Amino acid sequence: MGPTGGNGGRGGNIWLRASGKLSSLTHLKDTYIAQDGKNGGTDHRYGRNGKDVEIEVPVGSLVKNSQGSVLIDLINSGDGFLIVSGGAGGYGNKEFANVDNPTPRTALPGEQGEIVNAEIELRSIADFGLVGLPNAGKSSLTMTITNTDLEVSDIPGTTLIPHLGHITYRDKVSCSIADLPGIEPDQPRAPRFLQHCARCVSLIYLIDGDDFHEQHVVEQFYIIRQHLADYDATINAEVRELELAKSKFYDRYDQDFETNDERYSSLADKPFIVCISKADQPGREYRAKMLNDELANFPDSSLYFPKAIETSAKDLTGWSALQFLLRKIFHFFLIKQ
Ligand SMILES: Nc1nc2c(ncn2[C@@H]2O[C@H](COP(=O)(O)OP(=O)(O)OP(=O)(O)O)[C@@H](O)[C@H]2O)c(=O)[nH]1
Ligand SMILES: [Mg+2]
Secondary structure, three states: OOOOOOOOOOOOOEEEEEEOOOOOOOOOOOOOOOOOOOOOEOOOEOOOOOOOEEEEEEOOEEEEEOOOOEEEEEOOOOOEEEEEOOOOOOEOHHHHOOOOOOOOOOOEOOOOOOOOOEEEEEOOOOOEEEEEOOOOOHHHHHHHHHOOOOOOOOOOOOOOOOEEEEEEOOOOOEEEEEEOOOOOOOOOOOOHHHHHHOOOOEEEEEEOOOOOOOOOHHHHHHHHHHHHHHHHHHHHHHHHHHHHHHOOOOOOOOOOOOOOOHHHOOHHHOOEEEEEOOOOOOOHHHHHHHHHHHHHOOOOOOEOOOOOEEOOOOOOOOHHHHHHHHHHHHHHHHHHO
16 A cells, blocks of 8 residues: 555635734734644645734734735724735645556645735824924823823933824714824924824824923924925825836836825825913913914914914813814714715
């Protein structure tokens, strides 16, 4: 009697699964390897399939291949994506048996599994994005209105990765706020983390109301505007480069692309409201007046509410007004969608 090897097991797959419990990508490893399939056994026994690997990623993870093309956008909790298929198992001798040769010695080894290089980018699905200069009090404000525990300190640059907080209203409606890192005023390029604003319904510009702040409240407002606008310019330039490279009719001297595509719509065009922090500090009325005078003349209709909301994480000034306004905005855009 000849060999009686059964078929080998398939190699494990690798899945990505969106989880509403995660809010960052810091837990991810550089490399994941799924288990090999087991060899087939004697007496025609099949080998066991390799175990699948499931990698949890936050909701809002955008998965790209090494060329930068989007493979999938995981926007609902529980969404799964098979990113790497395990190789098929090998064929044992019994597969090659026939009338002429009932006990063949031939067998085929299993297939090599896929190797996939992918990049995962997180674009938070937050309803509101909180933007402002370092130390403006973004994390403190998020903690106050969402009851979330976040790291706060007087060292600028405390928040390095975005965090989500949730406000749950009495009628169980819930909306989320992304507490983002601070925008450095002198940074030449718009910071990458502004990508988290792309999906927000609306933005909250938080102006630092510290009595001794280096930048005037109005100046801070325009620094935020400038960075939001610059972010789009950076992305536009990158997208244009890609499109130019891809274009069959590539003309390096005279290429004019349409810019009214959705991708080109600016973060500076997102509806926004303005808050001033640290309203417990002296000079509060003066700062609010300076900013409100500017906002009263601000020509852009993306400003949702024409006055700055004064807030304090210390004495809770503005806490309920802000919650109320966010609820209004949330409702307004939800109905519009
Ligand atoms: N007096 C006063 N101080 C505040 C208030 N909110 C925040 N601070 C202080 O301001 C400093 C910065 O607060 P954070 O909440 O960490 O500021 P942030 O904008 O998140 O800072 P980055 O993450 O570094 O961008 C801390 O020392 C806070 O204690 C406030 O309402 N009143
Ligand atoms: Mg912070």
